[in-house]
Amino acid sequence: xLEVSQLGKTYGEGENxxxxxxxxxxxxxxxxxxxxxxxxxxxxTTLLKCMSGLLEPSTGSTAxxxxxxxxxxxxxxxxxxxxxxxxxxxMSVRGNVTLPLRHKKLGKGETARLVEEAVEAVGLAAxxxxxxxxxxxxxxxxxxxARALAxxxxxxxxxxxxxxxxxxxxxxxxxxxxxxREQFGVTVLFVTHDIDESVYLADRIVVLTPSxxxxxxxxxxxxxxxxxxxxxxxxxxxxxxxxxxxRLIKREQSGGEEDATTGGRAGGxxxxxxxxxx
Amino acid sequence: MRRHxxxxxxxxxxxxxxxxxxVWSASGDTFYFPPLTDILQKFQELWLFDRxxxxxxxxxxxxxxxxxxxxxxxxxxxxxxxLNPLLRRATSPIVEFLRAIPPPALLPFxxxxxxxxxxxxxxxxxxxxxxxxxxxxxxxxxxxDPTLRxxxxxYGVSGRxxxxxxxxxxxxxxxxxxxxxxxxxxxxxMVISEMVASTNGIGFFVLQSQRSFAIPEMWAGILLLGLLGxxxxxxxxxxxxxxxxxxxxxxxxxxx
Numbered sequence: 001x002l003e004v005s006q007l008g009k010t011y012g013e014g015e016n017x018x019x020x021x022x023x024x025x026x027x028x029x030x031x032x033x034x035x036x037x038x039x040x041x042x043x044x045t046t047l048l049k050c051m052s053g054l055l056e057p058s059t060g061s062t063a064x065x066x067x068x069x070x071x072x073x074x075x076x077x078x079x080x081x082x083x084x085x086x087x088x089x090x091m092s093v094r095g096n097v098t099l100p101l102r103h104k105k106l107g108k109g110e111t112a113r114l115v116e117e118a119v120e121a122v123g124l125a126a127x128x129x130x131x132x133x134x135x136x137x138x139x140x141x142x143x144x145x146a147r148a149l150a151x152x153x154x155x156x157x158x159x160x161x162x163x164x165x166x167x168x169x170x171x172x173x174x175x176x177x178x179x180x181r182e183q184f185g186v187t188v189l190f191v192t193h194d195i196d197e198s199v200y201l202a203d204r205i206v207v208l209t210p211s212x213x214x215x216x217x218x219x220x221x222x223x224x225x226x227x228x229x230x231x232x233x234x235x236x237x238x239x240x241x242x243x244x245x246x247r248l249i250k251r252e253q254s255g256g257e258e259d260a261t262t263g264g265r266a267g268g269x270x271x272x273x274x275x276x277x278x
Numbered sequence: 279m280r281r282h283x284x285x286x287x288x289x290x291x292x293x294x295x296x297x298x299x300x301v302w303s304a305s306g307d308t309f310y311f312p313p314l315t316d317i318l319q320k321f322q323e324l325w326l327f328d329r330x331x332x333x334x335x336x337x338x339x340x341x342x343x344x345x346x347x348x349x350x351x352x353x354x355x356x357x358x359x360x361l362n363p364l365l366r367r368a369t370s371p372i373v374e375f376l377r378a379i380p381p382p383a384l385l386p387f388x389x390x391x392x393x394x395x396x397x398x399x400x401x402x403x404x405x406x407x408x409x410x411x412x413x414x415x416x417x418x419x420x421x422x423d424p425t426l427r428x429x430x431x432x433y434g435v436s437g438r439x440x441x442x443x444x445x446x447x448x449x450x451x452x453x454x455x456x457x458x459x460x461x462x463x464x465x466x467x468m469v470i471s472e473m474v475a476s477t478n479g480i481g482f483f484v485l486q487s488q489r490s491f492a493i494p495e496m497w498a499g500i501l502l503l504g505l506l507g508x509x510x511x512x513x514x515x516x517x518x519x520x521x522x523x524x525x526x527x528x529x530x531x532x533x534x
Binding site for chain 1: 423425426428429431432433434435436437439443444447448450524525527528530531532
C-alpha cells in the first residue's frame, strides 16, 4: 500500500552537508501495523515527514497506492508527538476534530456523525465541548487521534505519539490505538524509540541504524491478537523479540558512537528511558 | 483578604490624591491651579452634558473611525506579509521609513490634501495607529508554531479556513497587544489633530480655553481626556479578556 524506495535526506550542501537519512526502503501492506524503531536522533521524524509529503526527500521517493507522494495526500492522517502544539487552543475538542473535515464537504450531518464517532472511539464523548487545555496530556493526545480517525484516512502515521505521557497513560493509549485500528480498519505506521512499545504494537518492525539512517532489519512479530499489557508481555516470544531488537539497536549505537550508554545527541532523556526499559 | 485589600487600595489612593489636590488648591491663590471645586463645577457644566454633542461626540467619532480603519488595514496587510518572507523583505524598508516619520509632521500634509474637516484628522489617527498593529500582526503570524503549520498542511486545511481558523486566531494575542498600544496613540493624535485647524473637539476646546485664560475650563477638559483614556483602556481590556479567554486558559494550564 505504501512503498518507500531508496529514500534519502541530506540537509545543507557541500562540506556542511548532513546526511540525515542514507537510503531507506520498505513497504507497508494494507491493514498492517508497522513500527519503525531506531536509536535516538536517527532521523525517524525526518523519515516520517518525507513519507507524509511535508518534507521533500533528497533522493528516492514514497508511493501511496502507486502514486508518488509530493505533498500531504488526503488518504493520510498524522499524529504528532507534540499534541499540545498540534491542537488548536482556541477551539473545543469538537472544533479541532471538525476542522480537517470542513473542506471535504460531507454535509453537516455526516460531518457531525464522523466527529462524534471518532471522539466516542477514543473515550472522550463527555469532553467534546471542552477545550484541549482543559484536558490532561493523555486526553489531548486522544483528541489528536480522534482528529486523525474522523479524517477517514487509509493510513495513519504516528510520530512518537506517546513519548511525552507517563507510563500508565502510555499503556492505555497503546491499547486504544490497537482497538481503533480494528474498529476503523486503518493501516498504521508508528514511529517510536521505545522497543517494548514497538514489539507490543507491531505486526512488523523496521529497525533503523543511526544516522545516516538505513534499514538494519525488518522483523515479523507473531504475537497473538488481541494483545494484552500483562499477558502478551509475559510471553517468551515477546521477551525474545524485545531482546533481539534491543541488541540490534545497541550494537548499532556502540558501533556508531563512543559512549553508547549515555545515549544519543538529540534526546538524552529518551535514550535514558530506553536504557532503563531495556 | 489580600485581594480585598488590593481593591480597597486601588480605590482609596486616587480618592486620597483627589482630596489632597482639593485641599491644596482650595485657597485658589495661584491663577494656573484653580480650586478643584471650581474645576469640578466647570466639568459638570461642560461635560454633563452641555458640550457632549458639540465636542465630545465629534472627538470620539474621529478617534474610533481612525482607530478601526488602522486596525482593519494593519491586519489585512500584516497577514500576507507575515505569511510570505519574500514580500516581507521587499516591503520592510518602506514600513520602517513610514513608521519613522514623526506623526505631527504629517499634519500640514493632511490639512493641505484632505482639508480641515474630519478626513485629515481621521487619516492622521489611522496613519499612526497602523504601525503597532501591523508590526505585531507580522510578528504574530511569523511566530506561529511550526507544528501547527504542519498540522494544517497535512490535513489539507487551506484558503479561508486556514486564514480565519488558524492564522488569525494564532496571531490574535499579538494583534491585541498592538491594538492596545495603538489605542493610546489614537487618543494622543486625536488631541493633537484637534489643536491644529479645528473648530470643535475636546482638544480644540482645551486649547481654546487656555488661549482665553479660562483656566478651570482648560483643566476640566484635561480631566475629561484622562478619564476618557482610562475608560477606553478598561473597555479594551474587557473585550480582550473575552476574545482571548482561550489564551489565558491555555497559558495558565501550560504553566501548570
